[in-house]
Amino acid sequence: MVLKSPTVRHRRLGRELRKLREEAGLLPEAAAKQLGWSRQKVNRLENARTMPSATDVADICDLYGTDSATKAGLIQLCKDARQRGWWTAYSDVLAGSYVVLEAEATAIRTWEPLLIPGLLQSEGYARTIIQGGRPELEKAELERRVTARMTRKITLLSANAPTFHALIDEGAVRRHASPADLMATQLDEILQVMDRPNVTIQVMPSAAGLHLGLQGSFSVLSFDPEDPSVGYTGSPGGDLYLEAATPVNRLMLTFERLTAMALSPEQSADLIAAVRSDYD
Template sequence: MAYRPTVRARRLARELRRLREQQGLTLQEVADGLGWSRAKVSRVETAQIRPHHGDVADLLALYGATSPERDSLVALAREIRKRGWWTAYLDVFSGSYVALEDEASQMRAWDPQLIHGLLQTADYARAVIRAGRMIADASEVDRRVAARLARQTLLSRDGAPELHMVVDEAVIRRSVGGRDVMRAQLAALQDHAARPNITVQIVPYAVGEHPGLDGCFTLLSYPDPADPDIAYIEGTMGDVYMESAEDVAAHKLRFERISAVAMSPEDSIKLINKVAQE
């Protein structure tokens, strides 16, 4: 079973690496000191494996860490071993995105083709999954739809994150699943936009060329300042996660410029309503 690191797991990995470097120890010296392989130490520091809290305690002892830092990191190690809701759908979700999304406090998403998965109706999602993934088996499609609907509970739970979705006008005019499915999806989109933690904007055709023409992306931000923002790009050839300050800043600027040329949230809802009536 592939391990999908959460934000907390990445935070723990960063802290362990920082403590090792603070002590001036190499990966091999740590491995020799604990009777581990060098590869294991490396995988712990890069969040490629889920470390046992006992292993973390051994690392902290080697690094001379004291309380309260030691206690907080051991507690963090215990926390990341808890199973997330998405583990019930490991046959559906690939990569780390859902685990990272689940801990976000803010999401900013641009898509020139589709409504964000967190705001899709079941029928719209079914049409997208069937066509986009070219899946003919009805049971597999149903399984993926169920996983997507389970993922959507993120936006209605206590402490729900903010979602700012910007899409091209083509997204609300493309008849995905047929007229009835699309009409219901647009009605649902209006309902979502009325919620305080959700913002929807449309980039109208009249804008012409703009900074979003290169493709879709999502920005994930977290409540803890120690956790860096992530820029995520989903593609048919695989997912890309960008965490460098330069890459994230570039995507933040791109999103700001896209949202600046988009219609206001109020005018966007008016357009959605107009298209639904058509």
């Protein structure tokens, strides 16, 4: 299932509206008729394909006989779902829903067999990666994309930072870059962030050989208990978001298996430090 909802709170609001309708014993057609809406509008609101107004939510609550506290809570949730996040300032260079989900996640698990994960990238590393993939970019747009990627890192530094567990292949750690100090700086930043209590970083050793993770990178983002986790995989051909329980659970199981194969966080820090010393 491809995710099209812009925010977690928006999806939560849709689920709550559907739950209230069902508890009221109304089919979508009946609810739409009494509200003076089309059935399509009711479906779009409940599936988080359209953002309701506060008035829409109030009208729904009145029809379903919702108590005043629940009504007030849903109206506030509607307002919160409309809030502009930092990413809206970069809508010209950021596509898709990933940064929105990332900013709202309580736990982020990511596996990267080729590159340093985006949340751990240094400015120089990010600039080189972005420019390599988009050599046609003008300098101003390139720098704007780099700034957007660096701004993403506030996710790990905020007061409500999520837990972040990254598995990185040894090849990505040892990959050479030009100039030589680019990779040294990148490794320094990884070693520094490893000390944060919410961050766990493990390296998959080359000695692990062939394994399922080599099929590609992926992330699983988890939220409050009432919100289902979302899986994500990206490629030059586009991004794929997974909401259905079966594929998300499959990604979680794969992550657990890869975690068991990887070096411990302490061993990983030693390996990264050893690779970093080669640049001295």
